[in-house]
Amino acid sequence: MTDKHLSTQFDSELSAVSTRVLEMGGLVESQVAQAIYALSNFSGETASQVLKQEERVNALEVEIDRDLSTIIARRQPTARDLRLLIAVSKTIGNLERIGDEAARIARTVQRLLNSGVSSRLRLPVADLAFESELATKQLRKALDAFARLDTDAALDVLKHDDQIDQEFDGLLRKLITYMMEDPRTISSSIDLVFVAKAIERVGDHAKNLAEQIIYIVKGTDVRHNPLDAVESLVR
Numbered sequence: 125m126t127d128k129h130l131s132t133q134f135d136s137e138l139s140a141v142s143t144r145v146l147e148m149g150g151l152v153e154s155q156v157a158q159a160i161y162a163l164s165n166f167s168g169e170t171a172s173q174v175l176k177q178e179e180r181v182n183a184l185e186v187e188i189d190r191d192l193s194t195i196i197a198r199r200q201p202t203a204r205d206l207r208l209l210i211a212v213s214k215t216i217g218n219l220e221r222i223g224d225e226a227a228r229i230a231r232t233v234q235r236l237l238n239s240g241v242s243s244r245l246r247l248p249v250a251d252l253a254f255e256s257e258l259a260t261k262q263l264r265k266a267l268d269a270f271a272r273l274d275t276d277a278a279l280d281v282l283k284h285d286d287q288i289d290q291e292f293d294g295l296l297r298k299l300i301t302y303m304m305e306d307p308r309t310i311s312s313s314i315d316l317v318f319v320a321k322a323i324e325r326v327g328d329h330a331k332n333l334a335e336q337i338i339y340i341v342k343g344t345d346v347r348h349n350p351l352d353a354v355e356s357l358v359r
Contacts, residue, residue, distance in 0.1 A: 134199050138208065141191055142271070145212055145219070148184045149267040151177060152219050153260055155226035156326055160256040162233045163319065164249050171237075174230035181223040185216050207343060211336040215270065218329040218336075222263065225322040225329075232315050239311070247312055248298050255291040255323045262288065262330035269334060275341050275358045281334035282351060288327035295320045 155174050162170035192209055195201070201209060262281055269277035299313045299320075338346050338358060346354045 134195075134201070134205070137191075137195050137199070138205065141188060141195070141209075141212060144184065144188050144191070145215055146267060146271055148181060148188065148216060148219050149263070149270070151181050151184070152222040152226065153263055153267070155181065155223050156229075156256060156260050156263070156323075159226040159229035159233070160253055160323075162230055164253055166233070166237060168234060168237050171230040171233040174226055178223050178227045181220060185220045188216050189213065204340065204343070207340050211340045215333055215336050218332045222326050222329045225325050228322045229319050232319055236312060236315060247302065247309060247316060248295060249316075251291075251295050251298065252316065252319055252323065255288060255295060255320060256326075258284075258288050258291060259323050259326040259330065262327050263333075266330045266333040266337070269337050273337060273341055275338050278334035278337040279355060279358045281330060282354060285327060285331045288324055292320050292324040 155177050158170050158177070159174045161167065162174065192213055196206075196209060199205075262284060265277060266281050268274070269281065296317065299317055302309045303313045332347075335346050338344070338354065342357055344357055346357065
């Protein structure tokens with residue numbers, strides 16, 4: 125078997141793994157969107173769908189991990205190829221945790237419904253939907269950047285991370301105000317604080333994905349570095 129043939133096979137294996145990562149990313153993006161829909165519409169059926177989809181996400185993580193182990197054992201990659209496989213392993217971990225956050229939101233919806241909370245109760249669900257839109261947009265950009273190994277797009281994700289944090293802070297203040305003005309909202313508002321935090325974590329995981337893309341391309345771990353230092357590296 126020629127070296128060229130081996131190289132072609134290896135490239136094919138890397139491409140197959142990357143495709144499965146994007147499939148997993150699409151699933152968790154859908155999970156987050158469905159979880160917020162379930163919350164906005166008090167839909168127990170949609171919440172159940174989110175929890176069912178979690179099983180597929182978990183299965184994909186295990187399958188991709190197994191494929192990575194096989195590739196590393198057979199091909200013994202080095203340099204950028206090895207960085208790609210390491211980054212993929214971390215990426216699917218982040219995607220699985222995004223799925224966990226979506227499932228957490230879905231379980232909150234089920235708990236609210238079981239407690240008899242009315243959809244007419246004054247709560248900032250629309251604000252949560254906006255925060256979720258920001259987070260899913262970040263996730264989508266990070267996945268697109270992964271598909272192209274585009275460091276500029278990854279850097280753009282890092283630049284917009286603060287928007288979600290600011291939205292979370294504003295939501296927290298609003299929920300505290302609601303609890304002070306109407307004690308009936310205390311229990312539900314506390315649940316929504318955890319929902320808001322779950323959405324914020326989705327944004328954090330999207331940021332982690334973007335950092336892994338820069339690591340693959342540049343070979344430098346940029347975690348915990350100031351944005352201007354990361355930008356200098358990318359540029």
